[in-house]
Amino acid sequence: MQNPFEPKILAFLCNWCSYAGADLAGVSRLQYPPNIRVVRVMCSGTVSPHHVIHAFQRGADGVLVAGCHIGDCHYLKGNYMTLKRMKFVQELIRFAGYNPERFRLEWISSAEGVKFAEVVRDFTEKVRSLGPAPSFEASPRLAMGL
Amino acid sequence: MVNATRTASSNPIGSVLVVGGGIAGVQAALDLADTGYFVHLIEKTSAIGGAMSMLDKTFPTDDCAM
Amino acid sequence: MKTKVRQLLEEGRVDAFLAYKTIHGVPFPTLFTKENVDELEEWAPFKARYPVTKILLAQARQNPGKTFGVLVRGCEERSLYELFKWNQLSPDKVVVLGQACTEDLALYCECKKPFPDQLDYGEAPAPVPRSRRLEELEAMPETDRLQWWLSHFNRCIRCHGCRDVCPVCFCTECSLEHKELIPARKLPPDSSFHLVRAVHMAGRCIDCGLCEETCPAGIPLRALYKRVNDLVENIFDYQTGVPDGKSPFSMLGDESFLPAGPR
């Protein structure tokens, strides 16, 4: 029997809010799917479109970026940049032919353990329903039209 | 008139007792510790944070109180 | 117009003027100074598509004190605005003369503004507000679009021509050559090559189309960057290639009142 599809989800979490929210989900023993791999960044503003594109190129089925709510940024306005960049990169991957629902931007505070678990559950199920991400891998065969 | 009540001793004790671990007590303690005084911060409950830690959001920016 | 150039040079308002010279019937971008200004007479307009502002940038970097004149089309003028905004060129070191594009070229480029603000030469043709190419692409189902792009990206021979010709690619080092981001010695390169470049075009691309014309593999890059520009305009209400404003990606929040630039 074939193994059911388990999506690989990469999450960039800001240290002050969303990573703390993820920790709180743990303290509260909230259960969520184990498909997510977390990269801790100091501010969601550290996440560049390069990182998101790179993650998809390397085979992520979904990418989550989570930061403090607008106005709550530990660095005052870092997440304004996140909002701008991520909104743009989502539209860009849509135009490139990627389902934009494979990307998600969320604001999760340090008190929102419940929200974190919900977001992970919901996003994992969403990505699972979309199936494996199409390969971004270039192949010369395609180029030659074979 | 100004500082009329201040009768500074020439060799005072370089420590301060801060009563209350709410937002005001914590700020006073931090400022003093950062300016070279030893601080005793006392709080009657088991954690600092006071009333502000019970708030959901704060006015007028809707910032998360936590 | 040739008279104007001559005047600028003779009055010393510019140290050199960048325009075209016809050699064996082919126009070449050339720097005219007082000495060779007569050769300008041999040039006929509208024939050439060169990254003149990129050449201007290189000249300006080599000769920091000098003032240059340049003859620009609409897109080239837009690239100047961007180079000013991105602090690569100083507006007081550049004197602009402008020419309008032909209607044919405007249609071919699907150009939203086929003439410069500084219009000294030619009649401004009608702008082409919508891109049919882009509309067709947008109408395509997502999965087909991915395959369509991959089939094009897969022809990439990684010559970097798109970047090298681009008048607004001014970085000292290009992250397309960072092997951690785009693995080296891989042909065709990862698709992320093109997407990362598209990210860099956001708030910069002035839709001159030289990238696509240069690409030996015929990758429809212009469509990609046209879309990127539309996105920036739709999401942030920012128009690339106008004299005012700043790319939304180089400003913090909307309510930031922090002072700009050098002090």
Next chain:
Amino acid sequence: MDKCIACGTCAEKCPRKVTDEYNAGLGKRKAAYVKFPQAVPLKYVIDKDHCIYFEKGKCRACEKFCPTQAVNFDDQDREFTLEVGSVILAPGFEPFDPGVYDTYSYSHPNVITSMEFERILSSSGPFEGHLVRPSDHQEPKKIAWLQCVGSRDIHHCDNGYCSGVCCMYAIKEAAIAKEHAGADLNTAIFFMDMRTPGKDFDKYYERAKAEKGVRFIRSRVHSIEPLPGTDDLAIQYVTEDGRITEEVFNLVVLSVGLQISKDTLELAEKLGVEIGDGRFAATSPFQPVQTSRTGIYVCGVFQSPKDIPLSVMEASAAAAESATLLAPARNSLTRKPPELSEKDVAAQEPRVGVFVCHCGVNIAGVVDVEAVADYAETLPGVAYVERNLFTCAQDTQDKMKQIIEEHNLNRIVVAACSPRTHEALFQETLKQAGLNKYLFEMANIRNQGSWVHMNEPEAATEKAKDLVRMAVAKVALQQPLGEMQLGVTKSALVVGGGIAGMTAALTLADQGYPVTLVERKDVLGGHGRKLYSTWDGQPVAPFLDELIKRVEAHPEITVLTKARITDVQGFVGNFHTVLDVDGQRREVDHGVAVIAVGAHSLKPDEYGYGKSDRIFLNLDLDQAIGERDERIVTARSAVFIQCVGSREPDRPYCSRVCCSHSIENALRLKKLNPDMDVYVLYRDIRTFGLRENLYKEARARGVLFIRFDLENKPVVQVASDGTLKVTVKDHVLQRPVVLTPDILTLAGAIVMRESEADELAKMFKVPVNAEGFFLEAHAKLRPVDFATDGVFVAGLAHYPKPTEECIAQAKAAASRAATVLAKDSITAGGVVAVVNKDLCCGCQGCVQCCPFGAIDYLEREGKCEVNQALCKGCGTCAATCPSEAITLLGFSHLQLYAQIDEALSA
């Protein structure tokens, strides 16, 4: 307490449920508990009053299950004796208990206090942020807020004062409730006066009204009646035009006021601290944090009712008072950490040590720790793997240190809990072992592993392996990060010679720091020169004279009048400012700067201002009354018009001081001539805090108050013979009232002249808001700091405010500034951004993106540079730079790519 690892097993096993006071009584906790998940210190405690063992002598379940033997039932209360130089009282408040209102049905489950409602809204609250009402856990469709419960009330309680915060929190709660429940939610706030007299407060109020559709009903509600057969509540009220109306609500929130608890009053008595009006600590506007007893200071609500930013300001002000008092003893009792040497491992190949933690059964109960450890041994660069029962235990730290030295490890990974709680502990161990503390990474296999995948041990183990692999890959690319020490010029520049500026200067100078005080005009004093008295009637002039005298005589203060700043260079600890002093160039080096440039009074262009010498501004009236001006002495009637230029569409803020000022002057006129007819035309009377006494007294003395709307502003006519006619629509009578006063006073707005503020803001790299007031770093928590380190704000330049708040803020600014000046050096570096200048093309995309103004463009080189003293390490610039020429140390692009690659490689 040292042994507790906050795993929560004790709470899980504790059989006793107790009402949770943190959730305002709406939820349950155990008798073994932590106050809230983010508690500091993060330690569980046993509630002695509810513990079964303490009640019945047996149970001890927590002790049995505690994996670290941290439970100690023998702990006793102990008494400590502390010798201190001063005391700061910050005991806070207790929310008013609305049980005494016998008509408000507070015993009904759906009549709750605002504090309870805060917990309902909170995602960490009893309903996890789901907006439901207590009785049936259904989503309410209609919620009412009742203002002034336990405030402005001497009938049900003895709280005559305004609590000063309830209007704001009620609007906030209604707005947030709508966000939670959607636009369908019907919210109504029943109020007397809407008091939102703070920075950006009115804007929020207007937004709540116009955009969010919160209903504001001006009516004092008499009673709340449970509706039989339902869980709903009926509220009867009188509308503004006098009709009696009834509405049914699903939930009613009582906006309870703040009051001083019995415990606090007892404490004050023990300390010999005098209690004043409203049972708040007695203070004077000129010494707002000084209690009646020398060396004891007060801040926060115990001083008087107030909101968070002012509490924080007073806290810093109290710290400044203590610091001034104890200045000779500075640094005498503080402890310095010992200097540790560091091995140079920068050039070495990575030798990674991985410590995998069992955390008792917290991790090992789910994750196959052995398998993870075995796997770690196979990873490139890993030189040593250790398994620990409790990696954070003290003896393990000693062992870790030994292992690092023995095996010559130069990078460390701990796979355990969260770096947010434990990184600092392990970094300390690295330092002890001679390693740079940044050569460290954690894999969070507990909070984000075993605890959240308890039923999927295999997947949790696989995830743990991935997390370890990611951490190892990241740490292998980590270089030691240097922290450098930058010198501090131990002196201050204070800009502005008004009350705020002079107070800030004195507070710093009294602590021994040299101050340069810069004033634009030729005299000191600023706005204070025009003020007659404080709101409680204390004359300002003698205070101001004394203040000026002290400033001018102070050996540490250099006063520069007719001085203007022309250029500012440098950064925290190291500013260099160029001044134009009466035509002469002068340069000053300073470590910090306080901006206290004040504001201006608006010259109104309405209500006939300037057309008659009988139309005054409050400041002019102050002077006229003081001089027993003929116009005043002979006047038989007087009118005040409020909100002149304030709370208007193009100036959407309240000037905060005008209500009190007008009423103060109205009372003064009444004292001068008790028969004078005095009218105050107002929109909301905003006598916040103890100022409510003024309002009460004014009404008692027969001052008449007539309310008007922005849509129906009073009309002033100046006849050719100079007589004044004021027409205003009376809300109660519902018809126009015509007044013919002998004198008319306009309560004009306090405004910033934008060009002035802008220029200074640019030079100091600090922001201003839309109205030209300087914008502090954080509206609540950093009210005197700027995002740019080393620059502080005080007084009217921040926002209109009365004298005592200016003084408190000035002392606070001095306190914050002293935190810089007290240091011999500023530590810079660590996790900061650096520009690789070889790659930088000088496009300056990063400069504008930096929230802290930490990036400079170097004109000569054509490159950008990060000032490490200002950089806070957010990395926004690194993500902006298209060339990736900027690296956030510790989170470099290379490290992030490595983590991404490893996360997806399995």
